[in-house]
Amino acid sequence: MFTAINRRSLGQLPCLAQRFHSTLVIAEHNNNQLTPITLKAITAASKVGGEVTRLVAGTNCAKVADQIRKVQGVKKILVAQHDCYKGLLPEELTPLILATQKQFNFTHICAGASAFGKNLLPRVSAKLDVATLSDITEVKSQDTFVRTIYAGNALATVKCNEEVKVFTVRGTSFEPAAVERGSAATEQVASPSPAGMSEWLEQSLTKSDRPELTSAKVVVSGGRGLKSGENFKLLYDLADKMGAAVGASRAAVDAGYVPNDTQVGQTGKIVAPELYIAVGISGAIQHLAGMKDSKIIVAINKDPEAPIFQVADYGLVEDLFKAVPEMTAALKK
Numbered sequence: 001m002f003t004a005i006n007r008r009s010l011g012q013l014p015c016l017a018q019r020f021h022s023t024l025v026i027a028e029h030n031n032n033q034l035t036p037i038t039l040k041a042i043t044a045a046s047k048v049g050g051e052v053t054r055l056v057a058g059t060n061c062a063k064v065a066d067q068i069r070k071v072q073g074v075k076k077i078l079v080a081q082h083d084c085y086k087g088l089l090p091e092e093l094t095p096l097i098l099a100t101q102k103q104f105n106f107t108h109i110c111a112g113a114s115a116f117g118k119n120l121l122p123r124v125s126a127k128l129d130v131a132t133l134s135d136i137t138e139v140k141s142q143d144t145f146v147r148t149i150y151a152g153n154a155l156a157t158v159k160c161n162e163e164v165k166v167f168t169v170r171g172t173s174f175e176p177a178a179v180e181r182g183s184a185a186t187e188q189v190a191s192p193s194p195a196g197m198s199e200w201l202e203q204s205l206t207k208s209d210r211p212e213l214t215s216a217k218v219v220v221s222g223g224r225g226l227k228s229g230e231n232f233k234l235l236y237d238l239a240d241k242m243g244a245a246v247g248a249s250r251a252a253v254d255a256g257y258v259p260n261d262t263q264v265g266q267t268g269k270i271v272a273p274e275l276y277i278a279v280g281i282s283g284a285i286q287h288l289a290g291m292k293d294s295k296i297i298v299a300i301n302k303d304p305e306a307p308i309f310q311v312a313d314y315g316l317v318e319d320l321f322k323a324v325p326e327m328t329a330a331l332k333k
């Protein structure tokens, strides 16, 4: 009976269709540890329904595969180990994903909407000749997803009719899957011949004792109002007192005050901490797109008309050069 049903008729048979859904989630990791967004992508995949399979590709990734085995909701882990997966280059991962897709015929393929996922999945979609749904914030059903448009000012509910639905998942919109009580089976998959188009040489990561921006519970962000890179020290002192990460507006990044990996916003990182403190930031829509889902927003700005106050839960109309040292001093007590 099941073999008589083709994919096109599945839409009219929701309960049977449920049996056929299978989502491949591409793991992002550094051979030692999964990135937190990968656990959130698993949650999104579980909401699609059907089986969730993880693909872990790397040079020496047994430890990561072991970690995923414990993740709730994962049925199977496909492991591919080869030197060519060093640095997880999309040029090398794409042929692997295509070969895996050919073998298992997944209905959905997803990854976190991080630099890794954004780099990889459009390439996979192009090869499969389907569209990518980028940065989804909600799964309504196996073919209907929500994503933001107009720099986060509107939500679009999108129905995807592609045979294989390829999507990236916004990390701040999903809870991480629990790393407990999982019992996924592991299967080794063969690696296709290396594409050899590019080679991973090295990466230089900013070293910081502060928490990582996208997973920090508290973020202190500075804007053009800080006036110089040296003045960001005021924010570093405050952040260190609060165990916070430091972010910035694009204007502060473009002016060279801080490195571009600190940029929050539409073209920067999306954050949703428990507490977001915006200092000397006007609140342009492109900045709000990256932080307005924060649980509590505090704004410090000397201009009472600054748009940031429209989204702030607490606003302080004050000169930041007075307010920030006072806050830091108060925390020292």
Ligand SMILES: Cc1cc2nc3c(=O)[nH]c(=O)nc-3n(C[C@H](O)[C@H](O)[C@H](O)COP(=O)(O)OP(=O)(O)OC[C@H]3O[C@@H](n4cnc5c(N)ncnc54)[C@H](O)[C@@H]3O)c2cc1C
Residues within 6 Å of the ligand: 222, 223, 224, 225, 226, 248, 249, 250, 251, 252, 263, 264, 265, 266, 267, 268, 269, 279, 280, 281, 282, 283, 284, 285, 286, 287, 290, 300, 301, 302, 303, 306, 318, 319, 320, 321
């Ligand atoms: C396609 C596109 C993508 C973009 N992507 C992003 C993005 O990802 N992230 C982003 O942030 N922006 C982005 N932008 C830029 C965005 O439009 C704004 O230009 C930028 O966010 C402004 O940064 P700002 O608030 O630091 O600077 P400003 O708008 O210049 O605001 C500075 C604020 O500091 C206040 N201030 C000044 N001095 C003091 C003081 N002493 N005490 C207290 N307050 C003070 C001022 O009142 C003002 O409100 C994008 C723009 C475009 C067109």
